[in-house]
Amino acid sequence: MKNGAPPSPRPELRGLPVYEPGRAAPRGAIKLASNENAYGPSPAARKAFHHFSAFERYPDGGASSLRRALSRRLRVRPDHLLIGAGSDEIGDLLARAYLRPGDTVVYPKYTFVRYALSGRACGAKLVESRVAADFSVDIADLARAVRVRGVRMVCLANPNNPTGAYVGREDLRRILDETPRSAVFVLDEAYFEYARLSPDYPDGARFLKSHPNLIVLRTFSKIHGLAALRVGYALAHPSLISELHKVRPPFNVNAPAQSAALAALADERRVRRVAARNASERARLQKAMSGLGFTVYPSAGNFLLADVGMNGRRAFRRLAHLGVIVRPLDAYGLTRHLRVTVGKPSETRRLCRALSRLRTSR
Ligand SMILES: Cc1ncc(COP(=O)(O)O)c(C=O)c1O
Incomplete structure (x- = not known):
């Protein structure tokens, strides 16, 4: 086999980053990083x-x-x-x-x-x-x-x-x-x-x-x-x-x-039920996060964007350490922000406990 330079891809790919998906949750942790449906399918x-x-x-x-x-x-x-x-x-x-x-x-x-x-x-x-x-x-x-x-x-x-x-x-x-x-x-x-x-x-x-x-x-x-x-x-x-x-x-x-x-x-009924649950849980989470002193933006989806007043990547690491995986947004140019998926009530409680610890350690 002859040696030589490897085949070169199209120049457009030079420097193109690979999409970073939400991190998988290790055992015992919860994942609120990819806007998935916490209630699962029909x-x-x-x-x-x-x-x-x-x-x-x-x-x-x-x-x-x-x-x-x-x-x-x-x-x-x-x-x-x-x-x-x-x-x-x-x-x-x-x-x-x-x-x-x-x-x-x-x-x-x-x-x-x-x-x-x-x-x-x-x-x-x-x-x-x-x-x-x-x-x-x-x-x-x-x-x-x-x-x-x-x-x-x-x-x-x-x-x-x-x-x-x-x-x-x-x-x-x-x-x-x-x-x-x-x-x-x-x-x-x-x-x-x-x-x-x-x-x-x-x-x-x-x-x-x-x-x-x-x-x-x-x-x-x-x-x-x-x-x-x-x-x-x-x-x-x-x-x-x-x-x-x-x-x-x-x-x-x-x-x-x-x-x-x-x-x-x-299964249309399930779709409507999940949407209604999401709306009420999103309102609860938004209120709780605002109460903790974060700036939370209005959202029509199953996730919330928050300015956490500190480096978002660092906040993400600390929350991950507490067993809650969320999404840092530095790839979007939002360096003080996190995106959190709206989950079930038990997940909201766990997220809020972790955020409260994050706030006291800011
Ligand atoms: C705005 C938007 N479009 C598309 C997708 C990807 O959807 P799909 O899983 O159908 O590829 C996402 C997933 O997060 C999204 O947020």
Whole structure:
């Protein structure tokens, strides 16, 4: 074998960081770091997964049963839907299908780090629009940013991770109207089922007819409690969906995951119950954390952003030492902040005990 330099990857990958997932909880610790559903999936979804037996067969490549079920639920035709291995995969398909080196991707500051990673991997330029001091999106600034020449993609997480802020109906309409039709508008609604309890929270799917460049992403990872199985979906005009099928791996969503997602979707009562529990537990946690002297921001998701008044990475380490894994946000440029997932009441109590010890040792 000849020696020589190893193959060089595309130059866009130079210096690109690897996504840092929430740390797994060691034995005895609790994990409130990845906005998972503390209550787990519907029992029907667990059952569907465990009863799966056709291991020797490839999965249904187009996930046609799941698409049909979603199409009935969401009142759109199946050709408006695409299923992915998590909504993350659909984000990557979008980048592969639409981004060329030198294109511009626009998103508000302090948003889900995956948009920047996918954009950079494709050689796109990244432009961040401003947010207010309470992290709400500055719509005028976003409207200005999306009109600049070369914008090929706009990403808006609604509500936003990690801040929890959301854009209301009229603001969403405005920003969609301002975005040129030549740019894909990616509306990431990973926390849709939680957020729809918040006043004036818009259902992005309502704008699909009027905006053929819009794609709405949702997931089974959050309220449906199936993060481990990796199932997400997109809603968009068929012309956009058909481009994504060209870059989709043929069997991207495994069969037991499709079965579990189908069962989870059917259990609407559970979804509503988890959303209601989350709203009350989130309010309780927000009050308790504010009472401990932290600045906590309003959130429409199943997580809260807090300014802990000290180095966030250090706070994360101390809390981990006390058996509570949360999320430091230095990768987002939020160096005094932590993001905590809203868990069960017992987890809230344990988190608050740890935060109280953190406060006295600040
Ligand atoms: C805004 C947002 N989008 C997408 C995802 C990832 O979702 P999925 O598990 O469907 O890939 C997350 C997960 O934390 C998220 O917060």
